Amino acid sequence: MAIFSRTCEYAIRAVLYIAHQSTPSQKIGIKEIAAGIDSPELYLAKILQNLSKKGIINSTKGPHGGFYIQEDSLRKPLSEIVEAIDGEGLFRGCALGLSQCSELNPCPLHDQFKSIRTQIHQVLSQTTIGEFNQELVEGILSLRK
Amino acid sequence: MAIFSRTCEYAIRAVLYIAHQSTPSQKIGIKEIAAGIDSPELYLAKILQNLSKKGIINSTKGPHGGFYIQEDSLRKPLSEIVEAIDGEGLFRGCALGLSQCSELNPCPLHDQFKSIRTQIHQVLSQTTIGEFNQELVEGILSLRK
DNA sequence: TAAATAAAAGATATTCTTGTCCTTTAAATA
DNA sequence: TATTTAAAGGACAAGAATATCTTTTATTTA
Ligand code: FES
Ligand code: FES
Numbered sequence: 523m524a525i526f527s528r529t530c531e532y533a534i535r536a537v538l539y540i541a542h543q544s545t546p547s548q549k550i551g552i553k554e555i556a557a558g559i560d561s562p563e564l565y566l567a568k569i570l571q572n573l574s575k576k577g578i579i580n581s582t583k584g585p586h587g588g589f590y591i592q593e594d595s596l597r598k599p600l601s602e603i604v605e606a607i608d609g610e611g612l613f614r615g616c617a618l619g620l621s622q623c624s625e626l627n628p629c630p631l632h633d634q635f636k637s638i639r640t641q642i643h644q645v646l647s648q649t650t651i652g653e654f655n656q657e658l659v660e661g662i663l664s665l666r667k
Numbered sequence: 668m669a670i671f672s673r674t675c676e677y678a679i680r681a682v683l684y685i686a687h688q689s690t691p692s693q694k695i696g697i698k699e700i701a702a703g704i705d706s707p708e709l710y711l712a713k714i715l716q717n718l719s720k721k722g723i724i725n726s727t728k729g730p731h732g733g734f735y736i737q738e739d740s741l742r743k744p745l746s747e748i749v750e751a752i753d754g755e756g757l758f759r760g761c762a763l764g765l766s767q768c769s770e771l772n773p774c775p776l777h778d779q780f781k782s783i784r785t786q787i788h789q790v791l792s793q794t795t796i797g798e799f800n801q802e803l804v805e806g807i808l809s810l811r812k
Numbered sequence: 813t814a815a816a817t818a819a820a821a822g823a824t825a826t827t828c829t830t831g832t833c834c835t836t837t838a839a840a841t842a
Numbered sequence: 843t844a845t846t847t848a849a850a851g852g853a854c855a856a857g858a859a860t861a862t863c864t865t866t867t868a869t870t871t872a
């Protein structure tokens with residue numbers, strides 16, 4: 523088990539890739555994105571469709587069409603992507619799968635995981651989609667396997 | 668997505684239940700465990716078989732048989748259960764699914780997730796199977812949905 | 813030793829996730 | 843306006859996780 527579902531991993535990598543590789547006037551096609559992040563092209567297409575419907579990224583059809591991301595979306599937190607795909611289980615669910623995580627009926631791991639989940643949520647909600655562009659350009663960070 | 672797989676959630680709950688409900692001389696049957704933690708009986712049987720093979724819990728067949736846990740296993744950390752079922756992905760894998768998490772080829776989330784994973788690992792390796800027995804007896808903590 | 817009990821083991825079923833294929837729709841351009 | 847391009851949409855396929863069913867093995871007890 524990883525932290526995120528595979529789908530969510532692809533989604534985050536793709537969104538970061540789009541953020542640093544394209545602009546509204548220089549869109550990027552699914553083929554190039556899939557190659558750029560090492561993911562199955564047709565599956566990624568479905569994922570981006572979903573993110574596009576939810577307004578996290580944008581797309582246009584036809585020649586010179588493709589995916590891009592609006593200026594102001596660059597300031598959105600990564601938590602939006604995670605919630606769109608994996609839901610809020612990582613932030614709010616009980617670590618041991620009890621139907622609800624609460625102080626009234628806490629599981630044995632409640633206290634310690636409360637702080638872990640808070641930390642995960644903080645990291646993801648404080649980290650924006652656009653903030654890695656420079657490091658990605660410089661090759662300090664990677665999105666490829 | 669939750670932190671652990673569903674299988675792993677059942678496993679942890681079951682092991683904690685066995686730890687506080689049985690002794691080597693007072694074993695507990697699969698039916699009672701499954702009822703005690705709200706899990707599908709026959710699926711849980713498979714999971715406990717697996718944990719039994721790996722020495723985390725013990726079992727005996729026949730009348731008055733069932734599952735139990737050795738005195739010294741109570742001091743084992745929960746991380747053993749998690750590693751037995753979900754593997755070490757939660758502790759060592761890359762948050763974005765890159766084939767290896769490393770300082771040489773870090774993904775954008777590397778630094779922040781390194782510390783999150785360390786914290787998860789610490790919690791699970793410092794928390795022992797037996798340490799909740801008293802609170803479970805007193806009903807302060809719960810293993811049921 | 814035979815019968816009863818309870819877990820182990822193996823086979824099968826169901827559901828969810830991941831991945832692919834094929835057709836349709838929207839946009840650009842010739 | 844016809845053609846080309848690229849994403850959207852719907853259907854399907856493969857694989858993995860979860861769940862159930864049946865038979866076998868080990869242990870106890872009558
Ligand atoms: S009740 Fe399990 S983490 Fe809160
Ligand atoms: S490389 Fe992704 S978490 Fe380390």
